[in-house]
Amino acid sequence: MTVDLQTEFQTYCAKLPEMIVNGHDGEYVVIRESQPFHFERTYEAALNWAYDKFGLERFFVKKVTEDFAAAHFTRDLG
Template sequence: MVELQQELRTYRAQLPGMLDRHDGEYVVIKGDQTMHYSPTYAAALEWAYQTFGLDQFFVKKVAVDQDVAHFTRDLGPCRP
């Protein structure tokens, strides 16, 4: 997640303001810019892929408490 440190810093810095208007929604962040809010993770992800393609972006739920879940699309082939 080293690649997304700027986006994570942006999220943390802007979280207090986002909570007032977007608590429970999902935010799309690219670099130091908050780009979009969606009501669901799937909608935020769809918007981000349509907008940025395979370029780096960050999607996170706007909430005080966060469940931790990480995944990557850069997985190698599965081996038995």
């Protein structure tokens, strides 16, 4: 099974300027579908929050940064 995170990544790109202006630069955002839900200071904290909130449902965690060289991670849900 292929996990399609295109919607979440598009949301990240669209909301990035707003998230930076609102003081979230350097934090990690949890996005589900087309909604940024939560911000944390560490990847681990964001991931833990997302698992508590969404369980094994699809979600996206990414560092809020203008540097697109940052790595993307997902786990195989298949």
